[in-house]
Amino acid sequence: xxxxxxxxxxxxxxxxxxDAAKKVAKDINVENIKKATNNAxxxxxxxxxxxxxxxxxxxxxxxANDVKTVAxxxxxxxxxxxxxxxxxxxxDIAQEVKxxxxxxxxxxxxxxxxxxxxxxxxxGEINKNEEDKFNxxxxxxxxxxxxNKDAIIKECQKYITNNNYELIQKGVDDSxxxxxxxxxxxxxxxxxVWNLLTIAFSDGKYNEIEKKLVNFxxxxxxxxxxxxxxxxxxxxxxxDIENELNWIKTTDRPYLTIEAVVNELADRKNVIFESxxxxxxx
Amino acid sequence: xxxxxxxxxxxxxxxxxxxxxxxxxxFDSSNAKRxxxxxxxxxxxxxxxxxxxxLACGNSLQSLGEEKIFVLNNNITCFLDTFQKIKxxxxxxxxxxxxxxxxxxxxxxxxxxxxxxxxxxxxAGSAVAGTAGGALAAFGAYxxxxxxxxxxxxxxxxxxxxxxxxNATLAFFGGGSLAAGGxxxxxxxxxxxxxxxxxxxxxxxxxxxxxxxxxxxxxITNRDEAIQVAAQLEVASQQCEAIRRRTYMFYNLLxxxxxxxxxxxxxxxxxxxxxxxxxxxxSSESKKTIASCASIAVSIKAVLDxxxxxxxxxxxxxxxxxxxxxxxxxxxxxxxx
Numbered sequence: 001x002x003x004x005x006x007x008x009x010x011x012x013x014x015x016x017x018x019d020a021a022k023k024v025a026k027d028i029n030v031e032n033i034k035k036a037t038n039n040a041x042x043x044x045x046x047x048x049x050x051x052x053x054x055x056x057x058x059x060x061x062x063x064a065n066d067v068k069t070v071a072x073x074x075x076x077x078x079x080x081x082x083x084x085x086x087x088x089x090x091x092d093i094a095q096e097v098k099x100x101x102x103x104x105x106x107x108x109x110x111x112x113x114x115x116x117x118x119x120x121x122x123x124g125e126i127n128k129n130e131e132d133k134f135n136x137x138x139x140x141x142x143x144x145x146x147x148n149k150d151a152i153i154k155e156c157q158k159y160i161t162n163n164n165y166e167l168i169q170k171g172v173d174d175s176x177x178x179x180x181x182x183x184x185x186x187x188x189x190x191x192x193v194w195n196l197l198t199i200a201f202s203d204g205k206y207n208e209i210e211k212k213l214v215n216f217x218x219x220x221x222x223x224x225x226x227x228x229x230x231x232x233x234x235x236x237x238x239x240d241i242e243n244e245l246n247w248i249k250t251t252d253r254p255y256l257t258i259e260a261v262v263n264e265l266a267d268r269k270n271v272i273f274e275s276x277x278x279x280x281x282x
Numbered sequence: 283x284x285x286x287x288x289x290x291x292x293x294x295x296x297x298x299x300x301x302x303x304x305x306x307x308x309f310d311s312s313n314a315k316r317x318x319x320x321x322x323x324x325x326x327x328x329x330x331x332x333x334x335x336x337l338a339c340g341n342s343l344q345s346l347g348e349e350k351i352f353v354l355n356n357n358i359t360c361f362l363d364t365f366q367k368i369k370x371x372x373x374x375x376x377x378x379x380x381x382x383x384x385x386x387x388x389x390x391x392x393x394x395x396x397x398x399x400x401x402x403x404x405x406a407g408s409a410v411a412g413t414a415g416g417a418l419a420a421f422g423a424y425x426x427x428x429x430x431x432x433x434x435x436x437x438x439x440x441x442x443x444x445x446x447x448x449n450a451t452l453a454f455f456g457g458g459s460l461a462a463g464g465x466x467x468x469x470x471x472x473x474x475x476x477x478x479x480x481x482x483x484x485x486x487x488x489x490x491x492x493x494x495x496x497x498x499x500x501x502i503t504n505r506d507e508a509i510q511v512a513a514q515l516e517v518a519s520q521q522c523e524a525i526r527r528r529t530y531m532f533y534n535l536l537x538x539x540x541x542x543x544x545x546x547x548x549x550x551x552x553x554x555x556x557x558x559x560x561x562x563x564x565s566s567e568s569k570k571t572i573a574s575c576a577s578i579a580v581s582i583k584a585v586l587d588x589x590x591x592x593x594x595x596x597x598x599x600x601x602x603x604x605x606x607x608x609x610x611x612x613x614x615x616x617x618x619x
Contacts, residue, residue: 140291187292198288230527233609237534238288244541251548261544264352268537271345273288275530278338280290282523 103176104221106186109142110152111179112195115217117156118168118175119196123209133202142185165209169216176220189221190280193228197235204239227279234276241265241272321508328512328519335522340419340455342529343590347422349536350586354402357543358395361579364551365572366392370562373573395583398426405442416456417442422529423452425589451595455522521596528597528605529590535608539582542615546575581611 103111116137120130138145138152145152159171187195193214200210218228245265248258365371405417420442421429429442553568561572588604591597 137289140289191290191292195289201288226527230531233531233534235288237537240538240541244544247545253548260356264356265541268349271349272530272534272537275342275526275533276288277290278342278526278530282335282338282526 103179106181108179108181109185111175112187114175121160122213321505324508324512328515332515332519335519339522339526342526343419343422346533347418351402354399360547423591426586536585543578550575
């Protein structure tokens with residue numbers, strides 16, 4: 001079985017396990033448990049008239065405790081905790097991460113896509129160009145998400161009304177808090193922030209609203225501020241190099257004169273890109 | 283429509299260092315709990331991390347060295363070719379550029395720049411041929427004055443290569459084999475200001491070798507010793523990271539200054555062609571252009587002059603100050619293409 005099929009299989013199994021656990025958690029209703037327990041106790045009380053009360057009391061209490069234990073066992077937080085544990089066993093991560101703060105280590109592909117969409121929407125309507133960009137990003141991150149693209153956009157739209165920045169930021173916050181990353185479908189916070197910067201700069205501008213939203217994510221995910229500043233500087237540098245390349249094409253100097261510069265600028269872009277990868281991964 | 287060109291997909295980021303590296307899944311493993319790990323695993327993980335860091339650091343210094351050479355051989359050379367022909371240069375009367383009035387551009391600065399250019403051109407040929415070895419990393423790490431001082435000991439390239447081999451930290455970054463018995467200079471002297479020494483250095487060499495596991499078992503006899511060695515390696519890893527990040531900061535600053543420099547040089551050449559060689563007769567706009575060009579040249583020289591590492595292999599305070607000054611300069615500078 002090839003690598004892609006294996007990871008798809010693992011992903012499918014994990015998603016299936018998570019869905020099953022969630023379903024069980026939903027099906028367990030505390031009121032029903034209480035009612036069932038009370039019925040059981042009533043039944044036992046009636047029978048107790050004929051038998052030793054102390055012994056029966058003990059049996060009833062034990063039964064009630066068993067039911068409570070089962071109800072406590074399965075809940076969404078525990079699902080997340082199991083996910084965190086699976087990372088600890090498989091990888092070298094051992095920094096303590098509370099299940100509801102998993103976004104400080106990993107952000108699901110779905111949450112990442114939603115946050116990217118929010119960034120695009122933050123400075124106004126999403127135009128056709130941005131929509132196309134979003135489509136190409138979805139295709140690269142996970143081909144399966146193309147099927148769910150409309151659902152992701154619909155979920156984002158709940159937070160995008162009347163250019164209300166606070167609502168969009170709430171959307172980002174909810175995406176992070178509710179993120180459910182799996183082993184094969186996640187981004188690290190640093191990687192997400194870099195990708196957000198590339199999207200913000202893709203139109204040559206990095207406006208105040210975009211800066212505000214990216215800074216919010218940096219603070220929320222507790223990325224080292226110095227690393228964020230270096231990521232920003234890298235983008236500024238790449239932007240300046242791109243401007244110089246565009247300018248040099250308009251000069252009247254012969255190509256032989258500028259060829260070495262053009263080649264050097266291309267090399268510099270590669271070096272900076274590698275430095276960004278080092279910053280994210282090391 | 284293609285992805286924004288700089289967008290990184292997760293598989294690329296996590297696969298950067300390939301299989302077998304402790305850097306997996308992009309997570310920060312610097313504080314890995316080691317409760318259930320064996321002594322070998324503890325040390326191997328720490329060693330994999332520091333090896334990844336030192337190689338990345340070596341690459342960054344080499345890239346900075348290459349960039350410095352290019353800037354000197356190209357834009358600084360073009361600048362000097364024209365600027366030194368302009369007579370009666372006086373920036374004190376330049377309107378609108380307050381900082382430039384304080385700029386004392388004297389002949390000494392340009393004599394030094396010329397020396398640097400000559401030095402760089404002697405290295406450039408070897409760099410292109412791929413025989414520069416550790417010389418490029420040394421040129422990246424040292425300030426111009428240090429590098430020029432080496433020239434007195436022989437040809438530029440051999441002097442720098444020699445310096446790279448004899449400086450313990452540069453040798454450590456060189457990426458060469460640290461297998462047992464092959465530590466060379468790095469084995470006998472303090473690396474990274476003494477952060478990596480003795481048992482830790484030995485361990486890096488053992489893990490890198492083919493017969494790693496058995497030798498490692500005999501070298502690290504207990505978990506406590508393993509934890510101590512791993513802790514030392516972790517500190518050294520962090521120092522490597524700090525050096526790499528400062529190096530790339532300088533790389534980026536130099537790249538940005540250089541991107542503003544060439545358009546101004548071309549304008550200066552046009553001014554020289556159209557208005558002659560007497561600065562005092564230039565229009566105020568032309569004077570501003572020449573002054574801006576000179577200020578960028580002096581800023582670039584400041585970057586080239588600043589050493590990144592001390593002789594002991596630690597980051598210099600000067601490098602932090604220069605980085606801050608140039609950042610402030612760039613924030614106020616706007617280029618109109």
